[in-house]
Amino acid sequence: QIQCAQCHDHKTDRWKREQFHSLAAFFPRIRVRPVRVEGRTRGFELVSLDRARGGPRRRRLQALEHRMPDPDDASKPGTPMKPKFFLTGQQLDFGVSDLERRQQLAEWITSPDNPWFATAFVNRIWAELVGEGFYNPIDDVGPDREPVAPQTCQLLASQFVSHDYDVKWLFRTITATKAYQRQSRSHVAADSTPFAACCTQRLRADQLFNALTAALDIDEQSTTRSGRPVPAPRTLARTPRGQFAQIFGFDPSTPRDEITGSIPQALALMNTSVIEKNLRATRRSMLGKLLASTDDDAQVTTELYLRVLAREPSEAELRTSREYVAEVGNRREAFEDLLWALINSTEFLHRE
Numbered sequence: 001q002i003q004c005a006q007c008h009d010h011k012t013d014r015w016k017r018e019q020f021h022s023l024a025a026f027f028p029r030i031r032v033r034p035v036r037v038e039g040r041t042r043g044f045e046l047v048s049l050d051r052a053r054g055g056p057r058r059r060r061l062q063a064l065e066h067r068m069p070d071p072d073d074a075s076k077p078g079t080p081m082k083p084k085f086f087l088t089g090q091q092l093d094f095g096v097s098d099l100e101r102r103q104q105l106a107e108w109i110t111s112p113d114n115p116w117f118a119t120a121f122v123n124r125i126w127a128e129l130v131g132e133g134f135y136n137p138i139d140d141v142g143p144d145r146e147p148v149a150p151q152t153c154q155l156l157a158s159q160f161v162s163h164d165y166d167v168k169w170l171f172r173t174i175t176a177t178k179a180y181q182r183q184s185r186s187h188v189a190a191d192s193t194p195f196a197a198c199c200t201q202r203l204r205a206d207q208l209f210n211a212l213t214a215a216l217d218i219d220e221q222s223t224t225r226s227g228r229p230v231p232a233p234r235t236l237a238r239t240p241r242g243q244f245a246q247i248f249g250f251d252p253s254t255p256r257d258e259i260t261g262s263i264p265q266a267l268a269l270m271n272t273s274v275i276e277k278n279l280r281a282t283r284r285s286m287l288g289k290l291l292a293s294t295d296d297d298a299q300v301t302t303e304l305y306l307r308v309l310a311r312e313p314s315e316a317e318l319r320t321s322r323e324y325v326a327e328v329g330n331r332r333e334a335f336e337d338l339l340w341a342l343i344n345s346t347e348f349l350h351r352e
Helices: 017-024 055-062 098-109 115-130 150-162 167-175 205-215 240-248 263-271 273-279 286-293 297-309 315-328 331-343
Strands: 030-037 040-048
Touching: 115 150, 115 167, 150 167, 205 240, 205 297, 240 263, 263 273, 273 331, 286 297, 286 331, 297 315, 297 331, 315 331
Parallel strands: none
Antiparallel strands: 030 040
C-alpha cells in the first residue's frame, strides 16, 4: 500500500512521497463527470480528457500533467511529475498520451522483472481458497512485510510467472495442496500454526449474489425493470446486484474472521423482492418446477440442499423436513419455508 505516502514519506515502509506522485502521473487527465439521462443526473463516470490531436486544445492538455503539491504552500502549482513506476524506476516523458501511459504501466507491472505482481496475485488466490493469505491484510504486500511460509509463497509466485500467469494452473496447484484439502474450521488464533485448517469465510457480495441466482435459477436480466441486459457500471447501483454490493460489500483489508453480519443484510435476505418472488412455488420458478416434477419429498429436500448449500441433507435434516411438511399440511408452502430457511442460514453465507 502506497497511499500513505501521498502527503508525506511513508512512516512504516520505504515509499517516498515522490514515488506516490510519480505513479499518479500515469493518470493525470482523468475526470469525473455526471451522466445525464433525459435531463437528469443518473450517476457519474470516469473519463479521460486526452482526446485532442493538435492546436491550442492539445497544448492545453499537455499542460495537464500531474503535479506534486507543495506541502508548505498549497496555493503554489506544485512540481510537475514524470510518469515513473516506483518499483523498477522505469519512466516516461511528459506529453505521452493517457492510453500509452496506461498500456506501458500495465506492461511494467506484469513484467517478470517485477516479482510483486505475481506475489500479490498468488497471495489473493491463496487467501480466497485457503482462508488466510501469506500476507495479511491481503492488499498490503511489499519488501517491508514478512509473509507467512515465505518459501511456499516465493515458489508459487515464481512458478506462476514461469507458467505465463496461467490462472488455471494456479488454481489447480493450490487446490492440490494439503493446506486446501484440510478440514474446514473457523478462523484460529493469530499465534497458532498457519494453514492448520482451511478456514471458512464469508462470501463477498458478488459471490453471494451469484450463489442466489444459481440456487434459485434466476435470470439476472429479468431482475432489471425493463428486462434489458445488465446495465453499464454507472447504472449498476440501481440493480439488485448493485444493491447487494452496497449492502454486503466490505473492505478487502478487513480479515474475514472480523467481518460480521448486519441488520440491513439480514433484512435484505429476508425481504428483498427479487428473492421473495423466486422463493414462491409458481409455475415458472425453480421450486414450482421441482415440486411439479416429483412427488418424492425426500428428493425435493435433497435437491434444495444441493442447490443452496452444495451438500446433501443429513438423516436428521431429512426427518425434520418430512415432519415439517406433514405439520404444515400444504406441500407448496412447506417447501417455500424450507427454501427460505436455507437461503437465510449462516451456512449459505459462508464457503468452506
